[in-house]
Amino acid sequence: MAVREAVRGDSADGAAGSANGALAGLDDAKLAWVYLIMRRIRRFEETAEEAFRAAKMRGALHFYIGEEATATGVCAALDDGDFITSTHRGHGHCIAKGARMDKMMAELFGRTTGYSGGKGGSMHIADIELGNLGANGIVGAGIPIAAGAALGSKLRKDGRVTAAFFGDGAGPTGAFHEGVNVAATMNLPVVFVCENNQYGMATHADFANAAQISARGPAYGIPSPMVDGNDVFEVYATAAAAVDRARRGDGPTLIEARTYRQKGHTVLDQKNYRTKEEIAAWVERDPIERFRTAVIEADRPVIEDFDDIDAQVEREIDNALAFAEASPWPNVDAIERDVYVE
Amino acid sequence: MAVREAVRGDSADGAAGSANGALAGLDDAKLAWVYLIMRRIRRFEETAEEAFRAAKMRGALHFYIGEEATATGVCAALDDGDFITSTHRGHGHCIAKGARMDKMMAELFGRTTGYSGGKGGSMHIADIELGNLGANGIVGAGIPIAAGAALGSKLRKDGRVTAAFFGDGAGPTGAFHEGVNVAATMNLPVVFVCENNQYGMATHADFANAAQISARGPAYGIPSPMVDGNDVFEVYATAAAAVDRARRGDGPTLIEARTYRQKGHTVLDQKNYRTKEEIAAWVERDPIERFRTAVIEADRPVIEDFDDIDAQVEREIDNALAFAEASPWPNVDAIERDVYVE
Amino acid sequence: MAVTMRDQPSTETAAREIFMSEALREALDEEMQRDPTVFVVGEEVGVWGGAYAVTDGLLAKWGADRIVDTPIAEAAIAGLGIGAALTGSRPVAEFMYSDFMGIAMDQIVNQAAKNRYMFGGKAKLPLTYRAPFGAGTGNAAQHTQSLEAWFAHVPGLKVITASTPYDAKGLLKSAIREDNVVVMFEHKAIYAMRGHVPEHEYLVPIGVADVKREGTDVSVITYARQVHHALEAAEQLAAEGISVEVVDIRSLYPLDADAILRSVRKTHRAVVLYEAVRFGGFGAEIAAQIQELAFDDLDAPVLRVGAAHAPVPFSEPLERASFPDAAKAAAAIRQSLEGVR
Amino acid sequence: MAVTMRDQPSTETAAREIFMSEALREALDEEMQRDPTVFVVGEEVGVWGGAYAVTDGLLAKWGADRIVDTPIAEAAIAGLGIGAALTGSRPVAEFMYSDFMGIAMDQIVNQAAKNRYMFGGKAKLPLTYRAPFGAGTGNAAQHTQSLEAWFAHVPGLKVITASTPYDAKGLLKSAIREDNVVVMFEHKAIYAMRGHVPEHEYLVPIGVADVKREGTDVSVITYARQVHHALEAAEQLAAEGISVEVVDIRSLYPLDADAILRSVRKTHRAVVLYEAVRFGGFGAEIAAQIQELAFDDLDAPVLRVGAAHAPVPFSEPLERASFPDAAKAAAAIRQSLEGVR
């Protein structure tokens, strides 16, 4: 796996460390980066939720809270030049791939300064320059696109790897199968990351998928490890191996990361399809808390920096919110712009 | 498995025996039926090819020659009330499910007396009354329909089973995955029969599918046996077990039957993507010849009847051809009829 | 938005006003009661009760054999409907959003729509596809399209859409009883619109348009949510002495061309109002037919008001401005009146 | 069928006549030569050489990294194109038959077409989809559709189709060089039509119609194979003293409305001729625009000639009668002339 020393995160949001190396060998800078990213995701969404409930934004918001370790662990294993495809629940992937929270927040607010100039909203944020090929409102649809990015890399010999994030709900889609099978037949440099957060809306993953996702590897002749998606170290190590394999030209890996969405399907979800106990048990296993505990138990001095990181994230969040609220609404002249390259 | 004593085949084409029971226990009547069906398929297609080359018909013809044991073995395991979905290469399935060759031939000729009144042609023949839900010009598309028929049976509690035929080329389709996964999650009474005849057009099955089809069972939590598709006994035994399982309510089975199309992809295929030796080796393993040999080796007296069956099939074929040629062309008034139930 | 109901019986407890989502639910419930082969299949139709609550409560009442939840697999959902319909059931298959029908287009268009014809008219497919469509909810490009033109162009499908709870219930019941494949588009923004629905059973026939407001100066030909924009515009313009007739086509196929032509022959002017992208939308077919069949009756070109040539934008001001509304409808009506020859 | 080429250079060896399939192959070959990021991906594009031989020989010349064979997986093919285009390649993705695009509609419509807009205009997608369409080959309902109207209705796509080898080559080269998603429909029945294609390089611009025959009495607005039926009808009618102008739109989107209106303002009559199902077909958009924008210039309603309201039947007499031909075009032209006011 290539070693990246590049600083992650965007300068507007302040400096951030980088993450690489084997699990045991994660240096302090990388641990700090992991913490920073996970905190950003958490706080970004908590803030968005408040804004939504204050009727400052509209549409659908899908929160990633509780799943931070998956996006963070996977993106920690990617190089800056690598690509990802994301989902309707895309804030976490976006932040982990280095996006600016101010432009994200502005997008949720529907403002011109947002990532998509207000045209996309929460479900449609991309940052091509950072390698984020985009969130997606269509379940499973990012998977063939990820295969395409990987095919492009293979043909252009650019040495890049693509990671495709998708949920357990995408497991049953034709897009999953077409994308994964094609990628496997062509030995493409892609890592398929199934975030099994137990549910797709009210539907349990085991109801939707006839067998567990990690049982699918043999159907495509590829490895399909299962990991604890709330354990950022395990996610990272597995993703790093998969990225390595992909970059070597040995083809795709299908990772099933078991995690949990602590919030409802959307910000409006009030449905009763899981027990309080189940939710509580998973909150117990909160990925950020577990990460903190692990760092403490390992007696790593970086723990001292975590308060600073918290404070930094609060500043970033305040900025992002102020930026979004102060930003102008798009002008209606823009409606038919950006449809085509002129 | 339910025992069927019903005579198969259509009266117009003459009487035909029935097939049931365990492999070893196939009685003479059933062996006669198997031979009759395989001969019908073979001779129907040889005759259609001649007619095509004599410019008596148009469109695309996809021959099943060399694969007869698969359709025959599977349909021998089905009850008359059971359903099948078929493919672009559908003549064999159609005949094995009891279709009349005269109406089939007339359809290939585009005549009003054809199964579809000339509207369908070779790729679009169905016989709902016999449980054949139809050939299909779209690779893989029959699979979700088969799941639907099976869902219908489950909800109506009609005790019927559906068999879905499809090729190795359908393995990579989204329709395959969506259909099989849904059927498996719902435990539907359906048997998925992949006729792996090694190629989809010029594409080898192993190029198109990242792993062999029979490796897919665990991905859906269902059995996925591989059988010799040129051995009608093995196909029958495996299909019978799968049908049994389905009828018991234990859910789908995915059967991969390894076979070979001795002819080109279509009647017009002149491409050079396989060796003469490969073709010759498979012709050596011709399913009809192997069946005859097995019957002879088992010293079964029914072999005496095979000449009669041959003669019967010749008469049926002559009739079918004469019927088709003498039948009227559709009237153009019919163009917009049959689009809707009025 | 209050709606003038023309074909409702006046003897009813006029008070019974229900949401369109409830009206649709009643249609499903009644037809399930009437015919044991009717069942509902789709994503989140059960426990969740449907993304727009149309099937809410039906799982509890009818059980999992009649309200069938599926994985996310739109091609399979379409195919489940086909296979079940071919073999003796009468399924109502739901797409959570019509936008997702892209995944199922092969099953809907190459399989469901063509089955009967390809196989010589022997099969029947008593199959209804339901799908929410339309914009106004801030759900952006992949959840707010109006793609009805695709389906109306496909022989073998019937295509319907309602503007009122009354029509929604009556049309859906008719669709379920059809032995043909019917695609019913339900406009998301009016699920929560209330309107009168009688207690007694009734059907609204497929293929029959409804004049939702009579007028003499200009005909507005429209459907689904835009009917309300047309009525709003008509109300405004009435104050200016302009008399607008509003024709709700209700069925895109079969299209009730007679009703449209009757109106246009009376008013001599027509505005076609629809929420899909204007270019290539179903309004083009309506306009093309009017000018062809009532050429000599027209005093002005048939105008079309449709959505901008862009995917649906998220941001509220953009989304609002992308789509027709009463003001745009009124402007087109005025323009039509100016075009006197 | 001989074709009158208007925009071909007269100084060329006029003798070089090639098949449309060859012209398309030349376009691919030249663009692959010109730009190393161009590649072809699809089913049977390699060893087989394409179902209609368009890519024949290209695998041998360019190797498997430029001519990429895929499994049968149309959604994946569409997605491979998108992902590769987003990341720096310039793919040409082929659907073996446009009928199979139903499987890929989500990828084409919700992903490819909307990507740039949804994400705020930052991405570019230099992506061409090619697909054979049209009837006349006896391939029946699932292999002979003309679904171009679906795509023309989708903002974010450009849609083109050629009637001659010359146009086919020039349009495909332009499409490949576009930074937008272009869908090129190629009519199956004219792949084997020969026509002049110069040796030197040229482009045919997207969005520009071409008058394939000048005339003064009636304008026939058409595209793809039907251009030839229009020319045939024009030739026949010339003998009766009727002067027909044939406008080949070549691009459905962007539509060259100016060229169409120019013609109609001259002839005052228009017949729209297309091979798709008449109802809801792209001809409706053309007719709607003509009557709207040239209302006062029209001496007769815009007539439309399209296919029957049915899936494509297999049997030859049925298939033949289902579709427009020169005789039907001529009949409509005569009808247009009778409708004098």
Ligand SMILES: Cc1ncc(C[n+]2csc(CCOP(=O)(O)OP(=O)(O)O)c2C)c(N)n1
């Ligand atoms: C093709 C498609 N079908 C249905 C939907 C509606 N939908 C949005 S999210 C969702 C659940 C997705 O579940 P999963 O993939 O597990 O992701 P999660 O929401 O759990 O992160 C559904 C059904 C959709 N967006 N796309």
Ligand SMILES: Cc1ncc(C[n+]2csc(CCOP(=O)(O)OP(=O)(O)O)c2C)c(N)n1
């Ligand atoms: C969805 C779809 N894609 C492509 C085709 C074109 N096509 C027809 S048959 C065929 C090969 C099918 O191979 P397989 O499934 O193995 O069946 P076989 O022909 O070998 O019986 C292809 C590519 C099609 N009919 N449908």
Ligand SMILES: [Mg+2]
């Ligand atoms: Mg999930």
Ligand SMILES: [Mg+2]
């Ligand atoms: Mg095959």
